Amino acid sequence: NEFINKEIIISIVDINGKKLIEKTINNIDGKFEFKMNLNYIKSGLYLLKINAELEFFTRKIFIQ
Secondary structure (H helix, E strand, O other), X not given: OXXXXXXXXXXXXXXXXXEEEEEEEEEOOOOOOOOOOOOOOOOEEEEEEEEEOOEEEEEEEEEO
């Protein structure tokens, strides 16, 4: 698995680039699960960014 033994940083960013949430996970076994409370974030389009050391992923998400 490409995420084994890596520090993973997960963030939610609004369309203006403002970081709303950032969570760091130390991934030991290649699997991770976490929950984020998004109740205080207004409905709309956001970016979910995942940084696993030298690997970066970005996904659009819609929060209702």
